[in-house]
Amino acid sequence: MVNLQGKRVYSSPSYRALLGDPEKLFGTDAFQEIHPEDRERIRRVFRETIATGVGQRAEFRFLLKDGSVRYVESQGSVMRDNFGRVTNVISVSRDVTGRKKAEEQIREQAALLDKAQDAICVTDMEQRILYWNRSAEALYGWTAAEAIGQYGHELLFRNDSLRQMEAIKSLIAKREWKGELRQVTKGGAEIIVESRWTLVHDGEGHPKSILVINTDITERKKLETQFFRSQRLENIGMLASGIAHDLNNVLAPIMMAVPMLRDRVTNPTDRKLLDMLDRSVRRGADLVRQILSFARGVEGEHKLVQPRHLLADLEKMVLETFPKSIQFQKKIDPELWSTRGNATQIHQVLLNLCVNARDAMPGGGTLSVAAGNCSLSETEARAHAGVKAGSFVVIGVSDTGAGIPPDLREKIFEPFFTTKAPGKGTGLGLAGVRGILKNHGGFVDVESEIGSGATFRVFLPAAEERFARSTFAKPVEIPVGHGEMILVVDDEEAIQQIARATLENFGYRVINANNGVEALSVYKQHKEEIKAVVLDSMMPFMDGGATLRALREIAPDLKILGVSGLNVDEGISVGPGGVQAFLTKPYTAQDLLTKLDSVLQPLTR
Structure with missing residues (x-):
């Protein structure tokens, strides 16, 4: 109790814990222990x-003699005399230091939660949101x-509600849950979060309540998906190299046999069939080369197209x-x-x-293809990275389908993006x-x-020699042996037979070997007669590289023509200690004879 001058006239025993002996407080200034920053406000x-006769609630701090600070909550009221005049002010106070520290701690924790990079929210058991930090807003x-x-x-x-219900069941049973969830943002974008749920009692x-901490892993999941797909493509590339080698072994005898058969056939209809067979096997060889280009990341040779x-x-x-529809x-x-370009790749496009x-x-519907010529100005070319102004060939492919939504027109060119159903497309x-x-x-653009429907337009730079005139090349004279x-040396019997037949038809004598071990044995027996070796690179028991090294030890100057079903073979190389020339399967009879002749040229016949 305080008089109108602010002096204490009574202090309850509970003040002992804060200010000492209550009896010694009598007559002292009631504002003396109040913190200087709060004192004038409380006065x-x-x-x-006193002026209004209406008590007020106030919070302030006591600054004690030992320098410590205590928080006090006080409710004031007045005491009146018989005439209704205010004589004293009664203040009922309580120490709220513990509560204030707890509130401060909560504020600090809330500030930390707002600074956290993770989205944090608290929900009640019905999943009504009670707290939502700034990272959740972002x-x-x-x-x-x-x-x-x-x-x-x-x-x-949106679509992951079943997964969410499973999380709730696990949370109730184990008091916590961790997993990945697909969620949506205010803008409708789908995101993937790594979510940790903790049950609060x-x-x-x-x-x-439920404490939920979500980390956005959308970009990480995209990178993981691209990494796994890249690994899959790498594995496909390795598999493709092996398949390409085997296919080339299959195609090589056909490609060499067709010209030989054509020379023996006189019926025009049969010749047409052989021509069709020749075109098909060459297309097959082009496709194999395309597979190898894909597998090895090799850019094909650019020619006039x-x-x-x-x-x-x-x-x-x-x-x-x-x-037919x-x-x-x-x-x-x-x-x-x-x-100018790679015809196979342009055909693929x-x-x-x-x-x-x-x-x-x-x-x-209707599929329309249109092709024409155009010129691009500097301004038009700058809109496409790496494109130079000039003359272009334009090929348009149009359909009468449903069309492409505007928001997807740029995404359709991203690797692995596809609008097709699972299993219907790779997005490549x-x-x-x-x-x-x-x-x-x-470049390519789309309307x-x-x-x-949609129209895709392909723009290809026109060649300097814009018109490819048909010229009749003089037939190449095929070299013959003497x-x-x-x-x-080849482990494929069909290739052995057709190569032997081809070479013998053009004046050579031929001896065969099925592998490297047999080749060394045959060469040692006939080394005085053998003028050159046609050596395959991939064979059982002893491959081409090992056979080459062994032959070089026996006969350093031996003429060797390397052959492989792959464009590049690490075991066989052209140059000192290697082969004189290299031939890639499948090859024609003319290819074989021309390469072999170039290898034998330095010899005196």
Whole structure:
């Protein structure tokens, strides 16, 4: 109790813990122990209480003699005399230091939670959001004011509700849960979070709330997916190299046999069949080279290409293999310019676009191909990285499908992005198209309207020699042998037989070996007669590289023609200590004879 001058007239025994002996406090200034920063404010409250006769609640700090600070909550009231005049002010106070420290700790923890990189929220057991930190605002887009009071399962989940229910069951059983969840943001974007849930209990041990800490791992999951797919592609590349080698062994006898058969056939119909067989086996060889280019990341050789021929082949393929419900239309400029590039890769680009157009019209429609010439200005070229202004060949592929939504038109060129159902596409097609065209100095653009289909336009730089005129090359004279003995080393019987037949038809004598071990034995027996060796690189027991080294020890100057089903073979190289020349399967009779002749040239016949 304090008089109107602010002097203590009574202090309860409970003041002993704060200010000492209550009896010694009598007559002392009631404001003396109040913290200097709070003192004037409390004096003002004291005066207002006396003036109005209405008590006020106030919080302030006591600054004790030992320098410690205690927080006090006080409720004031007045005492009046018989005439209604205020005579004293009664203050009922309590020490709230513990509560204030707890509140300060909570504020500090809340500030730390707001600084945390993870999205943190607290929900009740019905998943109504009670707390939402700043990182949650940044991740999901909803402010705390928008999120608090909402149900988490309605706000954040679109299609992963079953997974969420499993998390709830596990949380109740084990008091915590950890896993990955697919959620949505305010903008509708789907994200993947690594989520940790902890069950919070009340004082009686009953479940009270759920603490949820979410880490955005969307980009990490994308990188993981791309890494796994890259590993898969690497494995496919390794497998492709092996398959390509085997296919080349299959194609090589056919490619050498066709010219020999053509010389023996006189019936025009049979000759046409052989011509078709020759074209097919060459196309097969091109496809194998394309597989190897993909597997090894090797860019194909660029030559003069007339797109008209590729489009004619493409038309035939579409008409023969696409559903009859798809109509094909074409419009080709009769003066279409030529370009320089890899014909197989450009054909792959056009076929890929046609296949995509087909898939965009499952119920049928019209696939249109148009080709013409154009020129790009400096301004137009700058819109495409790496493209130079000048003359271009433009090939457009159009469909009458559903069209491409605007928000997907750039994403469709990203690696592994696909709108097709699982198992229907890898998402590599259009990324490959863009990559091939970039290597050719060109680009691709797309126009589409929902409900009206899409048009992809391929731009390829026109060659300086824009018109590829048909020229009749003088037939190349095939070199012939003069009775030289050639050792053919190959584990494929068909290749042995056709190579032997070819060489014998053109004046050579031939001796065969099935592998490196046999080749060494045969050479030692006939080393005075053998003038050259045709050596395959991949064989059982003793491969081409080991055989080459062994032959070089026996006969350092022996003429050797290396052969492989791969474009590059690490075991066999051209140069000192290696082979004089290298031949890639499948090869024609002319290829074999020409290479062998170049190897034998230094010899005196």
